[in-house]
Amino acid sequence: MTRSRQWVVLSLLLIMVGGLVFAFKVVRLGYPVFPDQTSEQWVVQARLRIEPVKGPVRASLLLPVRSTGFTISNESFVSRDFGLTIQEEMFRRRADWAIRSLDGDRTLYYRATVIKDMRQHRFATRPEIPPPPQLEEPWATALEDLVEEVKKESADVQSFAAEILDHLHESSDDASWKIFMEGVESPLEHARLAQNILAAEQIPSKLVHGIMLRHDVQRAVVDTMLAVWDGDDWLLFDPATGQQGRPEEFMIWWRGLETLASVSGALINDLQISVKKRMTSSLELASLRTELKDSFVGRISLLHLPVQTQSVYEVLLLVPFGILVIVLLRNFIGLSSFGTFAPVLIALAFRETELLKGILLFMLIVSLGLVFRFYLERLRLLLVPRLAAVVTIVVLLMTAISLLSERMGTETGLSVSLFPMVIISMVIERMSIVWEERGAATSIREGLGSLLMASLAYLVISIDVLEYWVTVFPEVNLIVLGLIVALGRYTGFRLTELFRFRQLAARDS
């Protein structure tokens, strides 16, 4: 590749990388693009009331496992006196409470905070082929007929399963269906029946239990869905309607034939699952999610720094935006200033003082500083000591202004402490040289030019969303860098040059 085109590639690459990281964070990690967006979080609580019978008591509760749709951000157990162990397997988690003896009713709590998570998780391992059901007549023949019929109407596992559920759902009049449908009412029973029919075709299936996180519910109902293995992946079906796919609000809790809770040495009095919606800021949520996932990309944000450090870097990361403005103003508009990037630093200082007060303060300090500088010139100090004297005078001026404004009850003076005094001193020095060499008019014009550039840079860096972006999406600076690289190869006219060379545009040559 020729060097002359590399900048295009580099620029596009930077913009793309920045954009992709940004997009990844927004789409996959759920970081809100704009500040102050709220999103929902669910508190799911299982409450198990047991009544001891005799001897040691054991109680087990299946816990939600990581699966597509939701992630558990936080969980806790309340189980006074009980010993608690948690069994973790790939696709099964179980809490076991145990106590040697129990003298009365006891309530055990499990509480999980759950957030939406769009990442795909494997649902379960590759299943084994189920044995075909061993049935007596007339069921065996009926099953054969039934499978034959459904097979005719379907093309693959997916449509086969859908067809079965459809038939069950519509309570087919066909005799071979009827004999199976007898007594089958609940979705769970539908699902079990469908499993049997699928097994006849050697299609593995699994029951999936979960709850709907839709709104606050005191006593949530456990819904059962049917997962069917199509050879590559698990397909979820609603056994009641035959509809395929996981409803968005469906949080998978456990799989298989187990019951949610089981006890020994006691009786289950009540098992209650409650759901409560809680609104949190999306940002908080996204960073929580990032932590859970341990996502590298997600860690590229200032949120993981201590708060004080955050605010320092926030300012630093805003600088490129200010610099971008300066590049535009200098190379496209054609403005000039004292010190290439001094306006950016002045603009940063304006953040502390607000624009109008900042401008007034700047003008006040610079003009007072100039007066002193002209006096120092008469003393014939050497360059560096003179500069040092100007810096000191600027500091003293700022202190004086602070004290004065404190007296007058305004706070601007106090916030001025960050005003870049060295930069101001350099501006004073440069201005006084230009003043002597090229006259007061030029000097004041260039001084005001610097101020104008600083104000424009300030207006850009004070855009709220930028401050938020550099904190949460520091990668936007890669985009800025890409833009700067691209702008760096702009060799066309500057706006002011159209005016400057206007006489050369008047006629043909």
Add this chain to the structure above:
Amino acid sequence: MGSVLAQLRSNGVLGINCRNGEYILKLNDRRYFPLVDDKVLCKERLQERNLAVPELIAVARYMQQASHLGALLGNHNEFVIKPAHGSGGDGILVIKDRKSDYFVDSDGKLVLRADLEHHLTNVIGGLYSLGGQPDVAMVESLVHFDPAFAGLTYHGVPDIRVIVYRGYPVMAMVRLPTRESHGKANLHQGAIGVGVDMASGITVGGVSGNNAVSVHPDTGSQITGFRIPHWSRIVSMAARCFEAVELGYLGVDIVLDEEHGPLILELNARPGLNIQIANRRGLRHRLDAVDALGQGRQSPERRVEWACRQFGESRVDLLSPAPW
């Protein structure tokens, strides 16, 4: 605005971005910049090539030297103090006369000994140098400009700026000091730029700031149609600077001394673009013409001959009675 843009483009006007991006960055190798940015070094280099320059009286490198003016200045009564790394004419002090305890500058103003010492310390301290680096003050003999320019200048020394592109002199102008420029020949300080026909050395039109002028504001003399003496020597000296500093896009500043003829005052690696306004011509077409010649290097004589033929417009019609 769009039409202005199109017209500027078709007239081949060179903008700053284009000058920087397409010419200076590509043709001016950074390692040769010190040769022009350091005026002491530049002078030595030009002398090695037998190019005439104003005589260097002394170089003040240390602050202490500022207070030993006698040793520094010898018995010179007129001289120019310049920062070796100065830019845009800043920090240049022209002394025309020396009395027992004070000096007289180009405006005829009094300069006390202490003022002069202070100026030297400022220069050495780096007040005028690019980037504020400590600098060196050079003391140069004063040029007595050719009386040919008498009516065309207000104090100060007029100089001739030639743009040398890859060794070919492509455009030139005369810079005439004015009252506003305090005797300095820098356009942004208020000097007038007057375009010069490459073939004949006859001035064609002028510019003050960004405005066209045809009469010197202080002397009232007509500034167009004036033939610059020693023109062929001026152009040839400018062209030979290319061999001395190897910069492909170069501004050569030449003064005409009454006694020594053309002297090279300084070289500039980032020459300004007002020369286009002074000449009422864009630079681009001329640069393109040089580029079209290919890469082979010609002798300076051949380059000058080609350039004068190519860019000369033989505007003898403009020739008016010289003002002297």
